[in-house]
Amino acid sequence: xxxxVTVHVVPDAPALADxxxxxxxxxxxxxxxxxxxxxxxxxxxxxxxQLAERVRAGTLxxxxxxxxxxxxxAGLPEGDPRxxxxxxxxxxxxxxGVQTVVPLLDPAAFTGxxxxxxxxxxxxxGLGPNGHVGFNEPPSGPDxxxxxxxxxxxxxxxxAAYWSGLTVPTRAVxxxxxxxxxxxxxxLLVSGAHKCAILSExxxxxxxxxxxxSFLRRTALTVLADRDARP
Ligand code: F6R
Numbered sequence: 083x084x085x086x087v088t089v090h091v092v093p094d095a096p097a098l099a100d101x102x103x104x105x106x107x108x109x110x111x112x113x114x115x116x117x118x119x120x121x122x123x124x125x126x127x128x129x130x131x132q133l134a135e136r137v138r139a140g141t142l143x144x145x146x147x148x149x150x151x152x153x154x155x156a157g158l159p160e161g162d163p164r165x166x167x168x169x170x171x172x173x174x175x176x177x178x179g180v181q182t183v184v185p186l187l188d189p190a191a192f193t194g195x196x197x198x199x200x201x202x203x204x205x206x207x208g209l210g211p212n213g214h215v216g217f218n219e220p221p222s223g224p225d226x227x228x229x230x231x232x233x234x235x236x237x238x239x240x241x242a243a244y245w246s247g248l249t250v251p252t253r254a255v256x257x258x259x260x261x262x263x264x265x266x267x268x269x270l271l272v273s274g275a276h277k278c279a280i281l282s283e284x285x286x287x288x289x290x291x292x293x294x295x296s297f298l299r300r301t302a303l304t305v306l307a308d309r310d311a312r313p
Contacts, residue, residue, distance in 0.1 A: 099128025134177035
């Protein structure tokens with residue numbers, strides 16, 4: 083395995099949520115003003131719920147954390163329920179009592195604000211079924227900047243599951259591979275048998291823009307996978 087990469091396999095999704103929450107809680111305890119890139123999608127939801135539980139119990143204080151938005155659909159009207167910003171606010175920012183948010187709307191403003199913050203301490207990521215991270219769709223190389231992208235048919239299909247009855251936006255803005263790979267530490271969460279083949283490509287195959295997640299091995303990467311995703 084590549085130096086800097088640690089893979090932990092846990093039995094199931096609840097164990098993944100526990101381990102991931104513990105991983106981030108330790109870092110927030112050490113660095114209360116942690117700057118965290120926050121994925122939405124299904125995989126980290128159990129983790130965020132566990133963190134919220136700790137905040138409610140008074141054992142974790144996230145008020146100094148800065149939440150940085152990872153991606154957003156393009157062209158949605160203000161307040162649209164599909165907005166990933168709204169999803170991040172209801173799953174992470176509000177329940178954890180986070181006070182500072184860096185939204186992703188305009189790539190130039192986002193990049194400038196991140197630079198002023200001194201970059202990311204931590205990136206929390208899910209793995210797309212096509213190997214995307216954020217909405218860095220294949221092909222995306224390690225220098226791909228924060229930008230607007232067209233979503234691939236595969237992403238449109240998997241996103242449709244989140245928005246029953248609503249049309250899925252076809253374009254998005256994503257934090258670039260350059261931003262993601264610049265994080266001082268990365269946590270990649272992977273759950274389910276449908277992610278098994280792509281996780282193996284990302285960890286065991288060649289580094290390639292066809293599997294953008296394969297470049298995460300260049301970072302200080304912790305992979306938390308359940309047994310279905312990493313038998
Ligand atoms: C979400 C995001 C996506 C998801 C990925 C996995 O903000 O950036 O890259 O992390 O599509 O989604 P789930 O977790 O729903 O399988």
